[in-house]
Amino acid sequence: MAMLEVNDIHSYYGNIHALKGISLTVDKGEIVTLIGANGAGKTTTLKTISGLLHPRHGAIMLEGERIDGLPPHQIVMRGIGQAPEGRKIFGALTVLENLEMGAYARNDTAAIARDLDFVFALFPRLQERRSQLGGTLSGGEQQMLAMGRALMAHPRVLMLDEPSMGLAPVLVEAIFETIRKLNKEGTTILLIEQNAAKALQVASRGYVIETGQIVLQDSAENLRKSEKVRKAYLGEA
C-alpha cells in the first residue's frame, strides 16, 4: 500500500479550476518530486494534501485512510509534515519556540526531546541560535528552521515546498544533502522544486505538472533523459 496516495483531485480558488485531476503516489521510504513551472499547481497540490484547501473531487489517502476533508491540524496529527513555500518562519518566536510549534500536535515528551536533538544534530546552526528570534535568521538558516520544524512533527510523510528557493548555490547543495540524508534514515519525502535538475538527482521518481495536470510521470532517471523535461525544465537546448 502506498504511503500517500492522491487520486484524481480537483481544487478550486473561488471559480478558478486550479487542479484538474492530479493523481500521484508516494511509497514508504521514497523521495518523489513534483516539478513544474511557476503557477502550474505545485503549491496548490501541497495545500490540498495538507488540508488548507479542500478538493471538490477526488480522494487523498494516507496509508489507506482518507484524509481529504479533514482540517489541517488533524492531517498534521495523522503524520503529514510540511515545510511551506517561502519558509513561513514565525518571526516573533525564537528558534526553539518555532521548533516546539512543530511538535505542537504531539505529547510524547521523551520522543520530542529526541527529535529536537536530532534536528540540532542535523542543523548545528539552529542550536547555536536557539534563543534568537526567527525573524533575525538569514534565508538559509530560515530554511533549515522550516525543515527542522516540519521534522519536529515526526511526520510519516515530509512535504518540502521549494526548499532551495532564494538560497545561494552552496546552501542549495547543503539542503539537498540534508534531504538525501533524511531519506536514508527512513523519512518519506514529497519534494516540490523549480530546480528540476537538483530534484531529479535526489528523487527516485518524479511527476511533471503543467496547468493543473500531470503531464509526465516516470523514474527520475528516465525523466532526466526525457526530451520534454530537458527542454522545458533543465534548460537544455
Added chain:
Amino acid sequence: MRRFSERLNLTDVIMFIIGALILLLVVVGSAATLYAGKYTTRQWLDLVVFGVALGSIYALIALGYTLVYGILRMINFAHSEVFMAGPFTAYFLADAMGKSGFLDQNLFVGLLIIFAVSMTVSTIVAILLERIAYRPLRFAPRLVPLITAIGASFFLQYFFRGLYGPNIKVYPEIAFLKNVIRIGDLNIQYLQVLVIAAAALMMIGLQIFIQRSRTGKAMRAVAEDKQTAALMGIDIDQIIVITFVIGGALAGAAGVLYALMFKQVNFIMGFIPGIKAFTAAVLGGIGNVPGAMVGGMFLGIIESIGPTLFLDGLNVPAPQQLKDAIAFTLLVLVLIFRPSGILGEKLAQKKA
C-alpha cells in the same frame, strides 16, 4: 534640505502645529498649576493612586480588545458588553451577601464567589459571541464582522436590560475595604490595594501564560500566521476560543473591580469604560499585550491627574468635567506622533 521640504505636505505641517499647540498648553497649564501651589502633595498622590487603580481596570479590559485583535485583526466592539454582563449578573449575589452580612464576615470567600460568578458569566458571553456572531463571518470582508460586533453590542445591552431591568443597581458597601493605609503623604484605600493587586496579578499571570505555556506560544504563532500555524497541527478555532475565554475572564474580573470602585451597575455600564479601554489598547499599540497594560495605566493616570494638572492653573472652570476630552485628545496626539501606539508592533518582526 530641499528634499526634506519637498517631502513635507500640508497635512503633516498642520497636524504638527496642532500637536505642538496642545503640548504647549499642557506645559503652560502644568507650570501655572504647580506655581499656584493650590494642591498639596497629598492631594496629588491621591490622584495618582486613583489613576493607577482606574488604569489597572482599563488595562484589564484593553487586554480583551488587543488579544482578539492580535488573533483575528478585528475590533470586538461587543467587548464592553462582555465587561457588563459579569458584574451585572454577580450584583444579585453581591447584594444578597451584603444584606445578610455574609460579605462583611467572610470578605475573602464572598469576594472570591463574586469574582468567580462574574468571570464565568463574562466568559460564557464571550464564547457565545465568538461562536454565534463572529465565527460564521471569519472569511467575510472586514467590515462585516465590525458591523456585527456593533449589532451584538446593542443586542447584549438590551438583552440584559430585559433580563435584569433598566434601573441602576448599587453594589454593597464593604466597610473593611474603606480602611486606609498611610505611608507619609501617601494614602491608599484597601479597595485600591485590592484593585491594583488583583489587576497586577492577572496581568503577570497572563504574560507568563503567553510567553511560557504551550498554548500561549501557539496563540502567538496564530497571531502571526494562521495558515502556517495550522500546518503545525494547531487547531485555530480552539486557539480563537481560548483567546475569547481569556479576554472574557479578564473583563469579568475588571467588571467586579469597577463595580466595587464606582458601586453602580446597569446595562449600559460597559459603554464608557469599553471605549476608554479601546483607547488604551490603541494608545499602547493594538495587538500588543504589554502595550495594552501600559496604555491602560497611562490613560488612567492622565485622566485622573490631567484635568487638575493641565487645566486648573489656566482657570478653566470645573476641570474634572473635561477628563474625557483630555483622554481623547491624548489619543489624537499619540496617533499624530506615533500612529502604531506607544509599544506599536515592530514591523521588522512582522515581515519575517
